[in-house]
Amino acid sequence: MTIVEALARLERGEITAVELTQQALARIDEVDDKVAAVLTRLDDRALAAAAASDEKRKNGEALGRLEGIPFTAKDMFLVDGVRTTAASKMLDNFIAPFTATAIKKLEAEGAILIATVNQDEYAHGGSTEYSAYGPSKNPRDIGRVPGGSSGGSAAALAAGIGLFSVGTDTGGSIRQPAAYCGVVGVKPTYGLISRFGVVAMASSLDVIGPFAHTAEDAALLTDIMAGQDEMDATTIKSEKVVSDVVSPKRVGVVREYIQTLDADVRVRYDEVFAQLTKAGWELEEVSLPNLEFALPCYYVLTPSEISSNLERYDGIRYGSSTESAGDLEAMYSATRGKFFGPEVKRRILTGTYALSAGYYDAYYKKAMQLRTLVCQDFERAFSEFDILIGPTTPTEAFKFGEHSADPTEMYLADIMTVAANLAGIPAISLPIVGVSDMPLGLQIMAPQKGEAAMFGAARDAENILQVQLAEVKL
Amino acid sequence: MSDYKPTIGIEIHVQLATKSKMFCTCDNDSVTAAPNTNICPICLAYPGTLPLPNAQAVQLAIRLGYGLNARIRETTKFDRKNYFYPDNPKGYQITQFDQPIVEEGYVEIFVDGEFHRVRVERAHLEEDAGKLTHPAGKDYSLVDLNRAGTPLLEIVSYPDMHSPYAARRYLEEVYAIATTLGVTHGDMQHGNMKFDLNVSVSKDDSLGTRTELKNLNSFRNAERALVYEIARQIEVLENGGVIEQETRGFDDAKGKTFSQRSKEEAHDYRYFPEPDIPPIVVTEAMHEKEADIKSIPLPIAIRRELVELGLSVDEQDVLIKQKNTSQFFAEARKLVGEKGERKLVNWLVGEYQAWIKQQTAGDDADSFVATSITTPFTPQQLADLIALELSGDISSSQAKQIFAEICASSNSPAEIMQRLGIEQISDEGALAEIIEKIVAANPQAVADYKAGQAKALGFFVGQVMKETKGQANPQVVNKLIQEKLS
Known part of the structure; x- marks a missing residue:
């Protein structure tokens, strides 16, 4: 069920918010032992909110744009009084003392948070295999990963737990799991949605975004969460992103992304491009030569920012800590050694190295220069095209353990998503039919603040493609 | 010994007189607050919090920039200085590395009857750390984060001073400028201004190896520390030793500096641009807000x-x-x-x-x-x-x-x-009467006066003042006595 459909049913009195919420919670009971998407259930809180919502509706009070709609949130979002772990043992006992701006805005419009969901620890990873609480499974094939880092969000939505989810995307962490699980995932323009109250990964790339079943739902959610926030100095003024979506005229197909695809995957995208062309889209191949630098650049910049952003987890003021282990340095080492997982440690080490005296120029500074080149590529491309399209990932969802021997193999899953984060541009992943029963993602990118064009193109593509994915059987 | 020339450069940390802290809305005044009461999730570095740059602090930095005859950058940015310490909640201090808001100014000091210029290299905005205390005999330390996030402006001079006295004059001059402009409350007792002093000695124009005297908080002690440290360095060199580049503290009671940390132990702070704060553009309107300083x-x-x-x-x-x-x-x-x-x-x-x-x-x-x-x-x-x-x-x-x-x-x-009842008696008639009486009662003094002893005049004046409880106009009394006795 989409948000738009559910709102119509609520409006017609065919269902209540309490019933919708009970259904979502029942679905957790029903499937989550297989999917393992949920970290913390919020049944009481959710049912109380749903009852209040029904009361409002009954009394004819003003209703929000998401009145009575149940949803889940990645465990990166702080919610006052609720445990927020970022899927790390470091925050195992952490109760948030305030609520993230994005969650506040959704709840102010009547949305009902039913649970926090799984992710890779501190969002470091692409499969949820790095969650300290165990991996989530892909509801379309529980032998496969749901993607990550926002894998719990995508898995929950695809499994029918809630009608939407919110996640974070630093290098593809919304779009990649959306593609793997067959749902819509949006990475908005950097700064469009406040990061306040969201555990930081890499501050200059982190964005908040929605998972939904349709582009229309996703646009509504993006519109609600967008807006300048005095609690986040990097937020930007934004126009309405829903009301004036526009159809694309000039469409660029990113050559660097499609030419590396395996033949069987390539066939699927060529079919999609043919359908779009037949429907009147003017597709033209475009080259962004510096995209080859995006991944190495990303894997220098993000660990650098991560190494700094995670320094606050020292066991002194909140979170987990070890018993006194001797001197100060021993205390830091014991706490951080015990409660951080392997991928977190790997990134802290990499980032610390990249920022060190004598290496800064060779790594961090060089990566910043490459970032500028990638941005310039996009600027050039967007001077010719309204939107750029291509695949979201090189492959369908991979199997558990497939990439665990060599962590850099996992990094390659991000190769088509990281560039949008480096450039700060919006990108959406729409489900398309994959090679097997598993889905793939069609990625649509637009210039900064170009959400109207992106959502317009996504709406048109959905109408043209009429994608029918195999039913989720759990 | 006296042919050594000391060279001194100074970093001054000025606590800005803002209403709230540098990156959150906590009160900037914790003088009377109990430990850890003037804090919030932002200055405690809770997950999900972000720094909100304080516009008033930026204004005060611009204002002091004018006072230092300096250039204000059109675009300035913040950077992170990374290090672990319990008084540093985020694990990094937000400061300014390569684009400080204030650059290239000078302060004039008056030494040896002349005005000298001490050039200022830069002044940058940053946040203060919390305060650690180490209870005696305990196996733990306590941290108070009330002060964490207090806005500071760090003013860095060139090594343009060549005596402890000149250094003190520079410190006092900067203090006077900063307080006159209302940039700081100037409360020295509560650490509103602290200094790090870099000092070296050399026999020629080359610079010797320097030591850094850290965290001085009074003008007098800054001067004392420099006097001691310069003598110490000269003594080391005279005895054939070498100066270690190191950080030293000053023991107020003993009047001596002592080694704290050698160069080898120096941190690698891994500076990089603060991604949570966009660069700040200093607009014309921001300059105009400080226009009043031209009249001060x-x-x-x-x-x-x-x-x-x-x-x-x-x-x-x-x-x-x-x-x-x-x-x-x-x-x-x-x-x-x-x-x-x-x-x-x-x-x-x-x-x-x-x-x-x-x-x-x-x-x-x-x-x-x-x-x-x-x-x-x-x-x-x-x-x-x-x-x-x-x-x-x-x-x-x-x-x-x-x-x-x-x-x-x-x-x-x-x-x-x-x-x-203070009023001068200048009435000649009234005074003449009193003088008459005193002259009559002191024939010996009259004789002394006439014999040419001038101090006898003083005696008569004193007697008149005593009689009038100090209210007689001394000039009139003088005149009348001289007339009387001539």
């Missing part, structure tokens, strides 16, 4: 005038360092005119300072107490007193008596004179 007489301008007036350095200092006294002097000067200027200076550096000392007994000798003391009399009152003195209507001892009363009661000199 800066300490150096006042000093130039005082030098012109021929005042001693000590006298200049009193009138410059104490912001209230300085403003008072400027106003009162207009009222007393050129003839009264010298007396005005005498009052302010003499009796008034003695009065301040009484009020603030026990305070650090070099703290700038008068910033917190309101002058207990108006410029007009002091001008009236000086006018009375100049007219010869009151004696200097009467003037002191009146001054003390003004300080205590804030009444006008005229009211006080009336209340105390």
Whole structure:
């Protein structure tokens, strides 16, 4: 069920918010032992909110744009009084003392948070295999990963737990799991949605975004969460992103992304491009030569920012800590050694190295220069095209353990998503039919603040493609 | 030994007089707050919190930039300085690395009867850390984060000073500028200004290996630490040793510097641009907000005038360092005119300072107490007193008596004179009568006077003053006695 459909049913009195919420919670009971998407259930809180919502509706009070709609949130979002772990043992006992701006805005419009969901620890990873609480499974094939880092969000939505989810995307962490699980995932323009109250990964790339079943739902959610926030100095003024979506005229197909695809995957995208062309889209191949630098650049910049952003987890003021282990340095080492997982440690080490005296120029500074080149590529491309399209990932969802021997193999899953984060541009992943029963993602990118064009193109593509994915059987 | 030339460069941390902290809305005044009560999720570095740059701090930095005759950058940005310590909640300090808001200025200091320029390399905004205490005999330390996030402006000089005295003059001059412009409250006792002193000695124009004296918080101690450290370095070199590049502390009680950390132990701070704060563009409107400083007489301008007036350095200092006294002097000067200027200076550096000392007994000798003391009399009152003195209507001892009363009661000199019955007897008839009596009663003194002993005149004057309880006009008495005895 989409948000738009559910709102119509609520409006017609065919269902209540309490019933919708009970259904979502029942679905957790029903499937989550297989999917393992949920970290913390919020049944009481959710049912109380749903009852209040029904009361409002009954009394004819003003209703929000998401009145009575149940949803889940990645465990990166702080919610006052609720445990927020970022899927790390470091925050195992952490109760948030305030609520993230994005969650506040959704709840102010009547949305009902039913649970926090799984992710890779501190969002470091692409499969949820790095969650300290165990991996989530892909509801379309529980032998496969749901993607990550926002894998719990995508898995929950695809499994029918809630009608939407919110996640974070630093290098593809919304779009990649959306593609793997067959749902819509949006990475908005950097700064469009406040990061306040969201555990930081890499501050200059982190964005908040929605998972939904349709582009229309996703646009509504993006519109609600967008807006300048005095609690986040990097937020930007934004126009309405829903009301004036526009159809694309000039469409660029990113050559660097499609030419590396395996033949069987390539066939699927060529079919999609043919359908779009037949429907009147003017597709033209475009080259962004510096995209080859995006991944190495990303894997220098993000660990650098991560190494700094995670320094606050020292066991002194909140979170987990070890018993006194001797001197100060021993205390830091014991706490951080015990409660951080392997991928977190790997990134802290990499980032610390990249920022060190004598290496800064060779790594961090060089990566910043490459970032500028990638941005310039996009600027050039967007001077010719309204939107750029291509695949979201090189492959369908991979199997558990497939990439665990060599962590850099996992990094390659991000190769088509990281560039949008480096450039700060919006990108959406729409489900398309994959090679097997598993889905793939069609990625649509637009210039900064170009959400109207992106959502317009996504709406048109959905109408043209009429994608029918195999039913989720759990 | 004396052929060594010391070279000194200074970093000054000025606590800005903002309403709230540098990156959150917590109160910037924790002087009376219990530990860890003036804190919030942002200055405690909770997950999900982000720094909100304080616009008032940026304005104050611009303002002080003007006071330092410096350039204000059009675009300035923040950076992270990474290090682990319990007083540093985020694990990094937000500071400014390569694009400080203030660049290339200078401060003029008055040393050896001349004005010298000390160049300022930069001044940048940053946040203070919390405070650690180590309870005696315990196996733990305590951290108080009230101060964490307090806005600081760090002013970095070039190594342009060559004596401890010059260094002290520089520190005091910057203090005077910063307090005059209202950039800081200037409360030295609560660490509103702290200094790191870089010092080396050399026999030629090359620079020797420097040591850094960290975290001094009084002008007097800064000077003492430098005197000691320069002597120590010279002694090491004279004995064939080498100076280690290191950080040293100053033991106030012993008057000695001591080693804290060697160069090898220095941190690698891994500076990089702060991604949570976009670069700040300093707009024309921000400059215009500080336009009023053009009308504020800066300490150096006042000093130039005082030098012109021929005042001693000590006298200049009193009138410059104490912001209230300085403003008072400027106003009162207009009222007393050129003839009264010298007396005005005498009052302010003499009796008034003695009065301040009484009020603030026990305070650090070099703290700038008068910033917190309101002058207990108006410029007009002091001008009236000086006018009375100049007219010869009151004696200097009467003037002191009146001054003390003004300080205590804030009444006008005229009211006080009336209340105390102070009035000069200048009536020649009344005085002649008294003189008549005294002359008659002291034939020996009359004889002495006539024999040419001048001090006998003093004796008669003294007797008259005693008889009139000091109210006789001494000039009139003198004249009458001489007439009587001639």
